[in-house]
Protein backbone atom coordinates (compact mmCIF):
# COMPACT_ATOMS: atom_id res chain seq x y z
CA UNK A 1 0.00 0.00 0.00
CA UNK A 2 2.82 2.43 0.80
CA UNK A 3 4.73 3.98 -2.04
CA UNK A 4 8.28 4.90 -1.17
CA UNK A 5 10.50 7.19 -3.19
CA UNK A 6 11.42 5.56 -6.46
CA UNK A 7 8.61 3.04 -6.15
CA UNK A 8 6.27 2.35 -9.03
CA UNK A 9 3.75 5.15 -9.51
CA UNK A 10 0.68 4.90 -7.36
CA UNK A 11 -2.46 3.88 -9.20
CA UNK A 12 -4.69 5.49 -6.59
CA UNK A 13 -6.34 8.82 -7.34
CA UNK A 14 -6.25 9.93 -3.73
CA UNK A 15 -3.59 9.84 -1.05
CA UNK A 16 -3.23 10.52 2.63
CA UNK A 17 -0.05 11.69 4.21
CA UNK A 18 -0.09 10.87 7.91
CA UNK A 19 2.56 12.59 9.99
CA UNK A 20 3.27 10.38 13.01
CA UNK A 21 5.85 12.87 14.25
CA UNK A 22 3.10 15.50 14.41
CA UNK A 23 0.82 13.03 16.20
CA UNK A 24 3.46 12.44 18.87
CA UNK A 25 4.23 16.19 19.11
CA UNK A 26 0.53 16.94 19.66
CA UNK A 27 0.35 14.28 22.37
CA UNK A 28 3.36 15.85 24.09
CA UNK A 29 1.85 19.35 23.83
CA UNK A 30 -1.35 18.17 25.49
CA UNK A 31 0.60 16.28 28.15
CA UNK A 32 2.57 19.46 28.88
CA UNK A 33 -0.68 21.30 29.64
CA UNK A 34 -1.44 18.83 32.43
CA UNK A 35 1.91 17.95 33.97
CA UNK A 36 0.41 16.41 37.11
CA UNK A 37 -1.88 14.04 35.20
CA UNK A 38 -1.27 11.04 33.04
CA UNK A 39 -2.11 11.71 29.40
CA UNK A 40 -3.65 8.80 27.56
CA UNK A 41 -4.66 8.62 23.90
CA UNK A 42 -8.15 7.98 22.57
CA UNK A 43 -7.70 5.77 19.52
CA UNK A 44 -11.27 4.66 18.82
CA UNK A 45 -12.48 4.31 15.23
CA UNK A 46 -9.04 3.16 14.05
CA UNK A 47 -7.29 6.10 15.69
CA UNK A 48 -9.79 8.59 14.20
CA UNK A 49 -9.21 7.07 10.79
CA UNK A 50 -5.42 7.28 10.63
CA UNK A 51 -4.73 3.63 11.53
CA UNK A 52 -4.23 2.04 14.94
CA UNK A 53 -1.42 -0.19 13.66
CA UNK A 54 0.84 2.83 13.07
CA UNK A 55 -0.54 5.42 15.50
CA UNK A 56 -0.50 3.28 18.65
CA UNK A 57 3.14 2.09 18.43
CA UNK A 58 4.25 5.68 17.73
CA UNK A 59 2.40 6.99 20.79
CA UNK A 60 3.57 4.08 22.96
CA UNK A 61 7.17 4.72 21.96
CA UNK A 62 6.72 8.34 23.05
CA UNK A 63 5.59 7.19 26.49
CA UNK A 64 1.81 6.90 26.21
CA UNK A 65 0.77 3.99 28.43
CA UNK A 66 -3.03 4.07 28.33
CA UNK A 67 -5.37 3.89 25.35
CA UNK A 68 -9.12 4.21 25.00
CA UNK A 69 -11.17 2.55 22.28
CA UNK A 70 -14.93 2.36 21.77
CA UNK A 71 -15.33 -1.37 21.18
CA UNK A 72 -13.70 -4.62 22.24
CA UNK A 73 -12.60 -5.57 18.69
CA UNK A 74 -10.82 -2.21 18.49
CA UNK A 75 -9.21 -3.02 21.82
CA UNK A 76 -7.85 -6.27 20.46
CA UNK A 77 -6.14 -4.32 17.67
CA UNK A 78 -4.59 -1.92 20.17
CA UNK A 79 -3.43 -4.83 22.32
CA UNK A 80 -1.64 -6.28 19.26
CA UNK A 81 -0.09 -2.91 18.37
CA UNK A 82 1.21 -2.15 21.89
CA UNK A 83 1.19 -5.33 23.98
CA UNK A 84 2.15 -3.86 27.37
CA UNK A 85 -0.34 -0.99 27.32
CA UNK A 86 -3.52 -0.43 29.33
CA UNK A 87 -6.61 -0.50 27.10
CA UNK A 88 -10.06 0.72 28.15
CA UNK A 89 -13.22 -0.09 26.20
CA UNK A 90 -15.50 2.95 26.44
CA UNK A 91 -18.67 1.25 25.22
CA UNK A 92 -18.48 -1.12 28.17
CA UNK A 93 -18.96 -4.84 28.48
CA UNK A 94 -20.68 -6.69 25.62
CA UNK A 95 -23.15 -9.26 27.05
CA UNK A 96 -21.31 -12.46 27.89
CA UNK A 97 -17.99 -10.85 26.99
CA UNK A 98 -16.22 -10.73 30.36
CA UNK A 99 -13.90 -13.71 29.87
CA UNK A 100 -13.05 -12.67 26.30
CA UNK A 101 -12.20 -9.12 27.35
CA UNK A 102 -10.07 -10.35 30.22
CA UNK A 103 -8.27 -12.77 27.92
CA UNK A 104 -7.06 -9.77 25.89
CA UNK A 105 -6.47 -7.75 29.07
CA UNK A 106 -9.04 -5.19 27.96
CA UNK A 107 -10.66 -3.12 30.68
CA UNK A 108 -14.37 -2.50 30.20
CA UNK A 109 -15.67 0.92 31.23
CA UNK A 110 -18.76 -0.30 33.08
CA UNK A 111 -21.72 2.00 32.68
CA UNK A 112 -24.86 0.10 33.66
CA UNK A 113 -25.89 -1.91 36.73
CA UNK A 114 -26.19 -4.94 34.42
CA UNK A 115 -22.58 -4.63 33.26
CA UNK A 116 -21.46 -4.19 36.85
CA UNK A 117 -23.33 -7.31 37.94
CA UNK A 118 -21.83 -9.29 35.08
CA UNK A 119 -18.25 -8.14 35.72
CA UNK A 120 -18.65 -8.67 39.47
CA UNK A 121 -19.90 -12.23 38.87
CA UNK A 122 -16.90 -12.87 36.63
CA UNK A 123 -14.56 -11.62 39.36
CA UNK A 124 -16.39 -13.53 42.09
CA UNK A 125 -15.82 -16.72 40.12
CA UNK A 126 -12.09 -16.03 40.14
CA UNK A 127 -11.93 -14.13 36.84
CA UNK A 128 -8.98 -11.79 36.67
CA UNK A 129 -9.41 -8.43 35.04
CA UNK A 130 -9.46 -4.71 35.69
CA UNK A 131 -12.24 -2.31 34.86
CA UNK A 132 -13.32 1.32 35.03
CA UNK A 133 -16.67 2.72 36.10
CA UNK A 134 -18.38 5.47 34.13
CA UNK A 135 -20.51 7.99 36.04
CA UNK A 136 -22.92 10.07 34.00
CA UNK A 137 -22.66 13.63 35.30
CA UNK A 138 -24.91 15.31 32.79
CA UNK A 139 -24.37 14.08 29.26
CA UNK A 140 -27.07 11.41 29.44
CA UNK A 141 -25.41 9.06 27.04
CA UNK A 142 -23.27 6.44 28.80
CA UNK A 143 -22.61 5.80 32.47
CA UNK A 144 -24.38 5.25 35.77
CA UNK A 145 -27.08 7.77 36.59
CA UNK A 146 -27.08 9.48 39.97
CA UNK A 147 -29.20 6.82 41.69
CA UNK A 148 -27.21 3.98 40.18
CA UNK A 149 -23.95 5.60 41.25
CA UNK A 150 -25.37 6.03 44.73
CA UNK A 151 -26.28 2.35 44.90
CA UNK A 152 -22.76 1.31 43.90
CA UNK A 153 -21.04 3.71 46.32
CA UNK A 154 -23.29 2.45 49.13
CA UNK A 155 -22.11 -1.11 48.54
CA UNK A 156 -18.47 -1.37 49.69
CA UNK A 157 -18.45 -5.12 49.21
CA UNK A 158 -19.38 -4.74 45.54
CA UNK A 159 -16.87 -1.90 45.09
CA UNK A 160 -14.14 -4.06 46.58
CA UNK A 161 -15.05 -6.96 44.33
CA UNK A 162 -14.88 -4.72 41.25
CA UNK A 163 -11.93 -2.68 42.50
CA UNK A 164 -12.07 -0.33 39.50
CA UNK A 165 -8.74 1.05 38.34
CA UNK A 166 -10.47 4.24 37.16
CA UNK A 167 -13.68 6.19 37.59
CA UNK A 168 -14.54 8.49 34.75
CA UNK A 169 -17.09 10.84 33.30
CA UNK A 170 -17.38 12.71 30.03
CA UNK A 171 -18.06 16.40 29.39
CA UNK A 172 -20.90 17.28 27.02
CA UNK A 173 -19.88 20.88 26.25
CA UNK A 174 -16.12 21.06 26.85
CA UNK A 175 -15.64 22.86 23.54
CA UNK A 176 -17.73 25.80 24.78
CA UNK A 177 -15.56 27.02 27.65
CA UNK A 178 -18.20 29.09 29.40
CA UNK A 179 -21.06 26.63 29.09
CA UNK A 180 -22.54 26.23 32.59
CA UNK A 181 -22.83 22.47 32.11
CA UNK A 182 -19.03 22.20 32.41
CA UNK A 183 -18.97 23.51 35.98
CA UNK A 184 -22.03 21.47 36.87
CA UNK A 185 -20.45 18.25 35.60
CA UNK A 186 -17.17 19.11 37.31
CA UNK A 187 -18.94 19.61 40.63
CA UNK A 188 -20.80 16.34 40.37
CA UNK A 189 -17.70 14.43 39.34
CA UNK A 190 -15.64 15.92 42.18
CA UNK A 191 -18.19 14.72 44.72
CA UNK A 192 -18.14 11.22 43.30
CA UNK A 193 -14.34 11.05 43.12
CA UNK A 194 -14.07 12.27 46.72
CA UNK A 195 -16.03 9.21 47.82
CA UNK A 196 -13.55 6.77 46.24
CA UNK A 197 -10.30 8.50 47.17
CA UNK A 198 -8.09 5.57 46.29
CA UNK A 199 -9.33 5.31 42.72
CA UNK A 200 -7.96 7.44 39.86
CA UNK A 201 -10.42 9.83 38.21
CA UNK A 202 -10.71 10.96 34.59
CA UNK A 203 -12.92 13.70 33.16
CA UNK A 204 -11.21 15.67 30.39
CA UNK A 205 -11.20 14.99 26.65
CA UNK A 206 -9.13 17.29 24.38
CA UNK A 207 -11.25 20.37 24.93
CA UNK A 208 -11.60 19.48 28.62
CA UNK A 209 -7.83 19.72 29.03
CA UNK A 210 -8.00 23.32 27.77
CA UNK A 211 -10.59 24.14 30.44
CA UNK A 212 -7.74 24.20 32.94
CA UNK A 213 -6.24 22.28 35.85
CA UNK A 214 -9.53 21.97 37.76
CA UNK A 215 -10.66 19.61 35.02
CA UNK A 216 -7.46 17.53 35.14
CA UNK A 217 -7.86 14.53 37.36
CA UNK A 218 -5.40 11.63 37.45
CA UNK A 219 -5.84 10.86 33.76
CA UNK A 220 -6.82 12.88 30.69
CA UNK A 221 -8.32 11.42 27.52
CA UNK A 222 -7.52 13.51 24.44
CA UNK A 223 -8.62 12.33 21.01
CA UNK A 224 -9.23 14.86 18.24
CA UNK A 225 -6.41 17.25 19.15
CA UNK A 226 -3.88 14.44 18.85
CA UNK A 227 -4.91 14.21 15.21
CA UNK A 228 -4.64 17.93 14.60
CA UNK A 229 -8.31 18.81 14.93
CA UNK A 230 -8.11 22.14 16.64
CA UNK A 231 -11.59 22.36 18.01
CA UNK A 232 -12.17 25.59 19.83
CA UNK A 233 -8.75 27.22 20.06
CA UNK A 234 -5.25 27.19 18.65
CA UNK A 235 -3.92 26.49 22.12
CA UNK A 236 -1.73 24.54 22.28
CA UNK A 237 -0.44 25.04 18.74
CA UNK A 238 -1.21 21.72 17.12
CA UNK A 239 0.49 20.27 14.10
CA UNK A 240 -1.30 18.96 11.04
CA UNK A 241 -1.34 15.17 11.15
CA UNK A 242 -3.44 14.26 8.13
CA UNK A 243 -3.19 15.66 4.61
CA UNK A 244 -5.76 14.36 2.12
CA UNK A 245 -5.14 14.95 -1.56
CA UNK A 246 -6.67 13.83 -4.82
CA UNK A 247 -5.49 13.96 -8.39
CA UNK A 248 -6.74 16.24 -11.12
CA UNK A 249 -8.16 13.92 -13.78
CA UNK A 250 -9.29 16.43 -16.39
CA UNK A 251 -9.12 20.14 -17.06
CA UNK A 252 -11.80 21.68 -19.26
CA UNK A 253 -12.51 25.17 -20.58
CA UNK A 254 -16.17 26.16 -20.61
CA UNK A 255 -18.34 29.18 -21.41
CA UNK A 256 -20.39 31.30 -19.07
CA UNK A 257 -23.64 29.68 -17.92
CA UNK A 258 -22.37 26.11 -18.26
CA UNK A 259 -24.02 23.64 -15.83
CA UNK A 260 -21.66 21.49 -13.74
CA UNK A 261 -22.27 18.10 -12.18
CA UNK A 262 -25.32 16.11 -11.06
CA UNK A 263 -28.55 18.06 -10.97
CA UNK A 264 -26.87 20.98 -12.77
CA UNK A 265 -27.11 22.81 -9.46
CA UNK A 266 -24.50 25.39 -10.42
CA UNK A 267 -23.76 27.27 -13.62
CA UNK A 268 -20.55 29.07 -14.36
CA UNK A 269 -20.76 32.84 -13.99
CA UNK A 270 -17.85 33.54 -16.35
CA UNK A 271 -15.81 31.67 -18.96
CA UNK A 272 -14.18 29.14 -16.67
CA UNK A 273 -11.51 26.50 -16.32
CA UNK A 274 -12.75 23.47 -14.40
CA UNK A 275 -10.64 20.73 -12.84
CA UNK A 276 -12.27 17.38 -12.19
CA UNK A 277 -10.63 15.81 -9.15
CA UNK A 278 -10.63 12.12 -8.19
CA UNK A 279 -12.21 12.02 -4.72
CA UNK A 280 -15.78 12.29 -3.59
CA UNK A 281 -18.16 11.33 -0.86
CA UNK A 282 -17.00 7.70 -0.96
CA UNK A 283 -13.66 9.10 0.22
CA UNK A 284 -15.27 10.93 3.11
CA UNK A 285 -15.59 14.26 1.31
CA UNK A 286 -19.13 14.91 2.41
CA UNK A 287 -21.81 15.73 -0.11
CA UNK A 288 -22.90 18.67 2.03
CA UNK A 289 -19.66 20.31 0.88
CA UNK A 290 -21.30 20.69 -2.54
CA UNK A 291 -21.53 24.09 -4.16
CA UNK A 292 -24.56 25.49 -5.97
CA UNK A 293 -25.81 28.76 -7.42
CA UNK A 294 -27.15 29.65 -3.98
CA UNK A 295 -24.56 28.14 -1.64
CA UNK A 296 -20.77 28.26 -1.45
CA UNK A 297 -19.24 24.81 -0.95
CA UNK A 298 -15.82 23.55 0.07
CA UNK A 299 -12.48 24.56 -1.38
CA UNK A 300 -9.39 22.70 -2.48
CA UNK A 301 -5.80 23.92 -2.52
CA UNK A 302 -3.92 23.48 -5.74
CA UNK A 303 -0.66 24.91 -7.11
CA UNK A 304 -0.43 27.31 -4.20
CA UNK A 305 -3.96 28.66 -4.39
CA UNK A 306 -7.43 27.96 -3.08
CA UNK A 307 -10.03 26.95 -5.62
CA UNK A 308 -13.76 26.70 -4.84
CA UNK A 309 -15.77 23.61 -5.70
CA UNK A 310 -18.39 23.93 -8.41
CA UNK A 311 -21.59 21.88 -8.34
CA UNK A 312 -22.26 18.73 -6.39
CA UNK A 313 -19.79 16.46 -4.71
CA UNK A 314 -20.35 13.07 -6.33
CA UNK A 315 -19.26 9.62 -5.18
CA UNK A 316 -15.82 9.63 -6.77
CA UNK A 317 -15.33 13.19 -8.00
CA UNK A 318 -15.45 16.85 -7.21
CA UNK A 319 -15.05 19.72 -9.65
CA UNK A 320 -13.09 22.86 -8.76
CA UNK A 321 -13.04 26.23 -10.47
CA UNK A 322 -9.37 26.76 -11.37
CA UNK A 323 -9.90 29.73 -13.68
CA UNK A 324 -7.56 31.72 -11.43
CA UNK A 325 -4.98 28.92 -11.22
CA UNK A 326 -4.27 28.60 -14.94
CA UNK A 327 -1.26 26.32 -14.71
CA UNK A 328 -3.30 23.35 -13.41
CA UNK A 329 -2.86 20.20 -15.49
CA UNK A 330 -4.16 16.63 -15.18
CA UNK A 331 -2.05 14.69 -12.71
CA UNK A 332 -1.70 17.60 -10.28
CA UNK A 333 -2.56 16.88 -6.67
CA UNK A 334 -5.27 18.97 -5.01
CA UNK A 335 -5.35 19.20 -1.22
CA UNK A 336 -8.80 18.44 0.22
CA UNK A 337 -7.62 19.23 3.72
CA UNK A 338 -4.25 19.50 5.39
CA UNK A 339 -1.79 22.33 6.01
CA UNK A 340 -3.49 24.78 3.61
CA UNK A 341 -7.16 23.88 4.07
CA UNK A 342 -7.48 23.09 7.78
CA UNK A 343 -9.44 19.94 8.59
CA UNK A 344 -11.98 21.91 10.60
CA UNK A 345 -12.53 24.36 7.76
CA UNK A 346 -13.11 21.59 5.20
CA UNK A 347 -15.49 19.85 7.58
CA UNK A 348 -17.41 22.97 8.44
CA UNK A 349 -17.88 23.79 4.74
CA UNK A 350 -19.75 20.46 4.70
CA UNK A 351 -21.74 21.31 7.84
CA UNK A 352 -19.85 18.77 9.93
CA UNK A 353 -16.84 18.42 12.21
CA UNK A 354 -13.26 17.29 11.70
CA UNK A 355 -13.98 14.11 13.65
CA UNK A 356 -16.43 12.98 10.98
CA UNK A 357 -14.12 13.84 8.09
CA UNK A 358 -11.27 11.84 9.63
CA UNK A 359 -13.27 8.80 10.61
CA UNK A 360 -15.02 8.66 7.23
CA UNK A 361 -11.93 8.69 5.01
CA UNK A 362 -12.67 5.34 3.41
CA UNK A 363 -10.39 2.79 1.84
CA UNK A 364 -9.35 4.21 -1.51
CA UNK A 365 -6.53 6.43 -0.35
CA UNK A 366 -2.90 5.47 -0.62
CA UNK A 367 -1.66 5.95 2.93
CA UNK A 368 1.83 7.33 3.37
CA UNK A 369 3.23 7.57 6.89
CA UNK A 370 6.01 10.00 7.72
CA UNK A 371 7.97 10.43 10.97
CA UNK A 372 8.45 10.27 13.87
Ligand SMILES: *Cc1c(COP(=O)(O)O)cnc(C)c1O
Nearest residue numbers: 042170205206207221222223224
Ligand atom coordinates in the same frame (compact mmCIF):
# COMPACT_ATOMS: atom_id res chain seq x y z
C1 LIG B 1 -14.18 10.20 22.10
C2 LIG B 1 -14.02 10.38 23.55
C3 LIG B 1 -12.95 11.12 24.07
C4 LIG B 1 -12.02 11.92 23.19
O1 LIG B 1 -12.68 13.12 22.84
P1 LIG B 1 -12.00 14.24 21.92
O2 LIG B 1 -13.02 15.31 21.84
O3 LIG B 1 -11.76 13.59 20.61
O4 LIG B 1 -10.76 14.66 22.60
C5 LIG B 1 -12.76 11.13 25.43
N1 LIG B 1 -13.62 10.48 26.26
C6 LIG B 1 -14.69 9.79 25.80
C7 LIG B 1 -15.58 9.11 26.75
C8 LIG B 1 -14.92 9.73 24.44
O5 LIG B 1 -15.99 9.06 23.98
